Amino acid sequence: MESNNHQALIQKLLNCVLACEHCATACLQEEDVKMMAGCIRLDRDCADMCTLAARLLQRDSVIAHQFLLLCEEICRLCADECGKHQHDHCRQCAAACHECADACHAHHTPVTQD
Amino acid sequence: MESNNHQALIQKLLNCVLACEHCATACLQEEDVKMMAGCIRLDRDCADMCTLAARLLQRDSVIAHQFLLLCEEICRLCADECGKHQHDHCRQCAAACHECADACHAHHTPVTQD
Amino acid sequence: MESNNHQALIQKLLNCVLACEHCATACLQEEDVKMMAGCIRLDRDCADMCTLAARLLQRDSVIAHQFLLLCEEICRLCADECGKHQHDHCRQCAAACHECADACHAHHTPVTQD
Amino acid sequence: MESNNHQALIQKLLNCVLACEHCATACLQEEDVKMMAGCIRLDRDCADMCTLAARLLQRDSVIAHQFLLLCEEICRLCADECGKHQHDHCRQCAAACHECADACHAHHTPVTQD
8 A cells, every 4th residue: 555655656746747847848938938937947846856756765765755845845836836827838737736745745744543 | 649659658768767766676675686786787777867868858858869769778788687587676677678668769760651 | 155155065965976876886896785785775865865956056946955954864874874884985975975964964054143 | 097087077067067057047037038948948958968977977887988979969059059148157058068068079989099
């Protein structure tokens, strides 16, 4: 189960990487590039963070779980920024970042049971 | 179609990254680590190469297609080395590398039509 | 001054990346690879973390300073593990990790003035 | 000597990474971001390629020398694009890329002796 949870989280991290890479490239082709500068910067950070998060998890790194805390944060920042724009790539990226942030959060938060 | 092809290739590249990360970690826990040294080294290179290949493709980099030539080569080297060992993680890694190498090859080779 | 501090820290991060890459490769060639497994794993994590830390700092990422907290931790873990071994590459790696951890610490800790 | 050559090349690769990271961030803050889109894209690719090149060299990867051929190419493309702009960060980046491309070229080209 733990392992399945890891795999689901890793898939969300990799989806987020791909959404951020696509969004950054598409933002650079928009008419209003200047308005997209914040988005491009966060896409880049978020893609780099989620890539490393996925690899640290997959290799069972001692630092993986702490890394998810920070990964959640950059995903939320990127989701907020992309969420301000109407471009399809931004909306898709915001959704992928949001889903990834929630998955990171669920993972580093202990589940309490009755 | 082109875009779908990209997505299928990107998935194979990311599968290969995950297989290599898992294989390297598992090799380091085997009794016969010394025998696995070559495998660990190639796993690492292959994971790094396939990660960058996936990201370059997703961002439509001008260098992406040439990169696949080199990516195919490291995947074949890693598949050959992992294929020498009987551990499950090595066999799974060899299969993922082989599949990824073939996908890279198909992508950088022009399809001739009648 | 701030910028100079950044540059000095970035150099220590990159030195640490190179020391970890060299140490992992050299560990895999030692007679006693099995004893070096923990070292190889931490070298890999530390090299990946310090690489991203240097790049996030250089690009003025909003997440850079928080990242240094986690980077310090992996550097200390790697320094401790490498410090247990007598190989030259381990001793050099332990020194580079230790120096890098201190530089990360100095950077994310506010300097109090009279 | 070989090892010293490696270290000099690795330093140029890492200088190029830092120049590209800085240039991309600075381009995103320029008034004329739209004009800088090509520069930002190549900066990103070049930073990623040079980072991996330095690490593959440092770990004595079997693929390192072939990788330098491709690394030279992205460095030349990035130097050409940055060279079109008058911003200080572009000029500095063009110089770092050009120097790095030459170092990659010298490294993968055999030296003939009389």
